[in-house]
Amino acid sequence: MYNGLKIEPPFFEIGPKAYMYGDRMLKLAKAADKASKKYDVRIILTPQYTDINLLARETENVLIFAQHMDPLPIGRGLGSVLPEAVKAAGAVGVMLNHAEKPMTVSDLYRAIKRADEVGLVSIVCADSIAEAAAIAHFAPNIIVAEPTELIGTGQTSDRDYVIATTSAIKEINPEIQVLQAAGIKNGDDVYRVILAGAEATGTTSGIMKASDPEAMLEEMIHAVRSAWDEVHKH
Amino acid sequence: MYNGLKIEPPFFEIGPKAYMYGDRMLKLAKAADKASKKYDVRIILTPQYTDINLLARETENVLIFAQHMDPLPIGRGLGSVLPEAVKAAGAVGVMLNHAEKPMTVSDLYRAIKRADEVGLVSIVCADSIAEAAAIAHFAPNIIVAEPTELIGTGQTSDRDYVIATTSAIKEINPEIQVLQAAGIKNGDDVYRVILAGAEATGTTSGIMKASDPEAMLEEMIHAVRSAWDEVHKH
Amino acid sequence: MYNGLKIEPPFFEIGPKAYMYGDRMLKLAKAADKASKKYDVRIILTPQYTDINLLARETENVLIFAQHMDPLPIGRGLGSVLPEAVKAAGAVGVMLNHAEKPMTVSDLYRAIKRADEVGLVSIVCADSIAEAAAIAHFAPNIIVAEPTELIGTGQTSDRDYVIATTSAIKEINPEIQVLQAAGIKNGDDVYRVILAGAEATGTTSGIMKASDPEAMLEEMIHAVRSAWDEVHKH
Amino acid sequence: MYNGLKIEPPFFEIGPKAYMYGDRMLKLAKAADKASKKYDVRIILTPQYTDINLLARETENVLIFAQHMDPLPIGRGLGSVLPEAVKAAGAVGVMLNHAEKPMTVSDLYRAIKRADEVGLVSIVCADSIAEAAAIAHFAPNIIVAEPTELIGTGQTSDRDYVIATTSAIKEINPEIQVLQAAGIKNGDDVYRVILAGAEATGTTSGIMKASDPEAMLEEMIHAVRSAWDEVHKH
Numbered sequence: 014m015y016n017g018l019k020i021e022p023p024f025f026e027i028g029p030k031a032y033m034y035g036d037r038m039l040k041l042a043k044a045a046d047k048a049s050k051k052y053d054v055r056i057i058l059t060p061q062y063t064d065i066n067l068l069a070r071e072t073e074n075v076l077i078f079a080q081h082m083d084p085l086p087i088g089r090g091l092g093s094v095l096p097e098a099v100k101a102a103g104a105v106g107v108m109l110n111h112a113e114k115p116m117t118v119s120d121l122y123r124a125i126k127r128a129d130e131v132g133l134v135s136i137v138c139a140d141s142i143a144e145a146a147a148i149a150h151f152a153p154n155i156i157v158a159e160p161t162e163l164i165g166t167g168q169t170s171d172r173d174y175v176i177a178t179t180s181a182i183k184e185i186n187p188e189i190q191v192l193q194a195a196g197i198k199n200g201d202d203v204y205r206v207i208l209a210g211a212e213a214t215g216t217t218s219g220i221m222k223a224s225d226p227e228a229m230l231e232e233m234i235h236a237v238r239s240a241w242d243e244v245h246k247h
Numbered sequence: 248m249y250n251g252l253k254i255e256p257p258f259f260e261i262g263p264k265a266y267m268y269g270d271r272m273l274k275l276a277k278a279a280d281k282a283s284k285k286y287d288v289r290i291i292l293t294p295q296y297t298d299i300n301l302l303a304r305e306t307e308n309v310l311i312f313a314q315h316m317d318p319l320p321i322g323r324g325l326g327s328v329l330p331e332a333v334k335a336a337g338a339v340g341v342m343l344n345h346a347e348k349p350m351t352v353s354d355l356y357r358a359i360k361r362a363d364e365v366g367l368v369s370i371v372c373a374d375s376i377a378e379a380a381a382i383a384h385f386a387p388n389i390i391v392a393e394p395t396e397l398i399g400t401g402q403t404s405d406r407d408y409v410i411a412t413t414s415a416i417k418e419i420n421p422e423i424q425v426l427q428a429a430g431i432k433n434g435d436d437v438y439r440v441i442l443a444g445a446e447a448t449g450t451t452s453g454i455m456k457a458s459d460p461e462a463m464l465e466e467m468i469h470a471v472r473s474a475w476d477e478v479h480k481h
Numbered sequence: 482m483y484n485g486l487k488i489e490p491p492f493f494e495i496g497p498k499a500y501m502y503g504d505r506m507l508k509l510a511k512a513a514d515k516a517s518k519k520y521d522v523r524i525i526l527t528p529q530y531t532d533i534n535l536l537a538r539e540t541e542n543v544l545i546f547a548q549h550m551d552p553l554p555i556g557r558g559l560g561s562v563l564p565e566a567v568k569a570a571g572a573v574g575v576m577l578n579h580a581e582k583p584m585t586v587s588d589l590y591r592a593i594k595r596a597d598e599v600g601l602v603s604i605v606c607a608d609s610i611a612e613a614a615a616i617a618h619f620a621p622n623i624i625v626a627e628p629t630e631l632i633g634t635g636q637t638s639d640r641d642y643v644i645a646t647t648s649a650i651k652e653i654n655p656e657i658q659v660l661q662a663a664g665i666k667n668g669d670d671v672y673r674v675i676l677a678g679a680e681a682t683g684t685t686s687g688i689m690k691a692s693d694p695e696a697m698l699e700e701m702i703h704a705v706r707s708a709w710d711e712v713h714k715h
Numbered sequence: 716m717y718n719g720l721k722i723e724p725p726f727f728e729i730g731p732k733a734y735m736y737g738d739r740m741l742k743l744a745k746a747a748d749k750a751s752k753k754y755d756v757r758i759i760l761t762p763q764y765t766d767i768n769l770l771a772r773e774t775e776n777v778l779i780f781a782q783h784m785d786p787l788p789i790g791r792g793l794g795s796v797l798p799e800a801v802k803a804a805g806a807v808g809v810m811l812n813h814a815e816k817p818m819t820v821s822d823l824y825r826a827i828k829r830a831d832e833v834g835l836v837s838i839v840c841a842d843s844i845a846e847a848a849a850i851a852h853f854a855p856n857i858i859v860a861e862p863t864e865l866i867g868t869g870q871t872s873d874r875d876y877v878i879a880t881t882s883a884i885k886e887i888n889p890e891i892q893v894l895q896a897a898g899i900k901n902g903d904d905v906y907r908v909i910l911a912g913a914e915a916t917g918t919t920s921g922i923m924k925a926s927d928p929e930a931m932l933e934e935m936i937h938a939v940r941s942a943w944d945e946v947h948k949h
Contacts, residue, residue, distance in 0.1 A: 031324040035335030061329055062296035063313075063336035079297075081326035090265040091451075092315035092348025095295055101269030102297035114326025115819035118812060118849065119842050140821050147820065147849035217325075344586060351583035352615065353608050374587050381586065381615035499792040503803030529797055530764035531781075531804035547765075549794035558733040559919075560783035560816025563763055569737030570765035582794025685793075 014152045015129045023241040024055035026215030044227040049074040052238040069103025078106040084123035096127045106134030149185035159194040172209040200236035207240035248386045249363045257475040258289035260449030278461040283308040286472040303337025312340040318357035330361045340368030383419035393428040406443040434470035441474035482620045483597045491709040492523035494683030512695040517542040520706040537571025546574040552591035564595045574602030617653035627662040640677040668704035675708035716854045717831045725943040726757035728917030744770045746929040751776040754940040771805025780808040786825035798829045808836030851887035861896040874911040902938035909942035
């Protein structure tokens with residue numbers, strides 16, 4: 014596990030996928046930059062590969078992650094995403110094994126080791142409790158417990174799911190952080206998930222499809238802070 | 248076929264694959280920038296996705312192409328390379344269907360249409376004469392006739408191969424440009440291929456594995472110019 | 482192009498995909514066997530790989546094809562479908578590049594050459610006129626002109642589409658046979674497509690989802706014969 | 716975990732990959748059938764999909780497994796290997812996630828659940844101790860501890876590796892059986908691995924590339940029995 018950058022909870026992941034890019038992406042990244050500072054919430058932003066350099070240069074607080082990378086070494090591999098190149102472009106981490114970019118068991122394990130090697134925080138998606146437990150053996154920094162069945166359905170993970178996934182992962186490796194992600198569509202969903210015990214959550218469509226993405230981002234990050242303070246007030 | 252940017256022959260493609268990135272890549276890109284102007288040879292450079300933004304900003308003459316892109320529309324698709332994002336980052340073109348990143352027949356056709364749509368020059372690799380003829384029906388801007396058997400073996404395409412591939416492609420669509428690419432390891436190889444009638448050639452390992460990549464680049468671009476002038480002197 | 486088995490038009494392809502297998506598949510294959518003889522219509526049946534041996538042994542007239550095969554040579558390749566093994570199991574042909582099992586340009590070309598080599602009729606799917614023309618350069622025995630947009634929608638290809646695809650293919654290689662396939666849901670659809678000039682057609686869901694698959698098969702093969710006789714009566 | 720068929724140790728897996736098929740495969744399967752009975756050693760044989768039906772029909776003792784299957788349900792999915800079809804053809808199990816046919820984390824988990832559902836013993840390959848531990852969370856019947864680095868190199872797994880992998884797996888799920896597989900090239904290698912504590916081992920090239928595959932099979936199965944008796948004599 015890479016330990017060069019500890020992401021202090023609470024944190025929040027924004028996944029633009031292929032919805033946003035270029036100048037429009039930069040505008041949202043700058044809003045995330047401000048919200049991160051204002052609410053003291055760490056924000057992970059996973060832009061298109063081609064936007065990493067721009068966003069890393071133009072932001073201060075937001076944590077730029079690649080959407081994926083390949084486990085290959087320096088050398089051949091046209092069309093690949095080289096770990097060293099991701100790092101050099103200014104990313105501080107990488108997402109791996111999302112349901113839209115699934116990896117083989119071996120490639121995932123190798124990619125996590127490559128992230129450790131070049132110095133990138135790894136955040137790995139798991140579709141079920143069994144998969145989360147399995148992936149915990151590869152010691153990524155963060156596991157996203159995101160049941161595919163719920164992605165984009167508008168149903169948030171409930172307290173039982175939060176507890177079950179968290180304990181399944183931490184039992185194998187207590188240093189792994191857990192992000193609870195499915196179905197976040199507004200600030201209320203964010204509030205409920207954090208209140209249910211999550212140390213982090215995130216969204217794609219909640220912000221990408223909002224009529225005012227920057228306003229929704231503000232609403233969600235505010236909700237992270239409010240819920241976190243509520244949970245930790247004593 | 249996208250006609251917003253006509254690449255005047257002779258031209259030369261440098262493919263860094265996953266060999267070079269970041270500052271080292273920028274140094275080579277700047278050398279290519281100068282050589283392009285000095286010898287009046289167009290140079291296509293296909294860096295890692297993450298370096299497109301940096302190189303497009305820091306160079307003037309060199310033509311930055313993505314190594315690949317996916318045919319998806321704006322929207323879902325985490326881990327993808329979105330055509331609009333490639334364009335927004337400053338690339339002017341995209342390579343497709345390299346032997347290390349092969350595409351299905353349908354995806355290749357869709358990606359070429361997406362390149363036309365967003366305004367990117369498409370350069371598509373073909374492993375044989377039959378494949379080059381097939382791909383010509385999709386009307387990309389450039390076809391790379393690069394027999395996989397020869398890649399990296401140090402054997403250049405001979406005159407017969409140049410003539411056969413060129414005529415097979417131009418018979419279907421005379422507007423498609425043809426780049427002859429396999430096995431270029433030094434200036435002599437470049438000279439021979441251009442003299443054999445090619446309007447373009449290129450290399451990966453010839454430059455990437457050279458002890459002095461910038462010197463080898465200079466040698467090769469000089470050879471393009473010399474051979475081209477020799478062929479066209481009358 | 483493999484010329485060891487000429488499939489005389491009219492012919493009809495039944496694609497069980499992953500809908501039918503084992504004894505149920507055998508029952509339908511036997512019905513196809515009888516209908517083929519009764520109506521003098523060649524029937525191509527593409528069962529699961531695991532059913533090829535059984536069906537080839539238990540039928541006489543129906544032409545058993547694999548749903549796909551890999552272009553690999555004899556040797557390593559666990560999990561592959563070896564051309565020689567397909568042939569040895571009793572198949573007389575192979576389908577390639579269906580929209581649900583798309584192949585890269587190079588693998589498709591190599592697989593067609595492997596089919597020629599081991600003696601298997603190749604039937605290759607194309608999603609558009611441009612793709613059909615492209616694939617014609619690889620000289621398969623049969624091209625399926627099956628616009629993906631129409632698959633399973635219940636809309637048959639119209640006369641213009643039949644003429645356009647057929648001429649695009651035959652212009653490149655007049656020996657290639659053309660099967661018009663999308664959206665066949667009953668005997669009327671079959672009749673209309675053959676009347677529009679097709680030498681062959683076929684279906685998956687039309688038969689697989691019918692309440693009585695054997696009755697629907699009979700209806701469709703009867704329609705092939707009636708339309709063919711109507712077209713060729715003079 | 717499917718518990719309809721318990722494979723009593725010692726057992727041995729023969730992987731023909733794409734080396735052997737048809738009548739030649741049947742000859743070896745019959746030799747395996749005899750050796751299994753003679754030495755009281757269970758033999759798993761993973762032929763090409765197309766040979767499952769033939770071998771299941773013509774053998775009595777040998778355990779026929781598919782080389783792979785897809786986790787899809789009955790329905791669409793041309794070119795797939797349907798679990799129900801594998802079972803119907805006579806296979807009693809399925810191999811999953813071999814280094815030559817790697818699966819994504821999610822597909823592997825789903826395929827194991829599909830094997831349980833249709834009644835197939837699952838044997839899953841792992842490239843390292845971490846991967847073996849991860850896969851144990853999916854509760855397959857058997858895990859093959861086969862370090863990719865050693866495949867085909869002629870170096871057998873040593874005692875430490877046998878102990879380390881076995882304990883890593885059994886600690887998570889003691890019901891999972893462990894097969895130690897890399898680099899078996901003759902009877903001596905088999906003897907050494909079983910003596911090191913393995914309950915099972917296997918080979919591809921050791922038998923496939925032998926000048927007399929049936930003689931080598933006999934030698935190896937005899938070695939399994941001898942070593943097993945040596946280990947368990949008290």
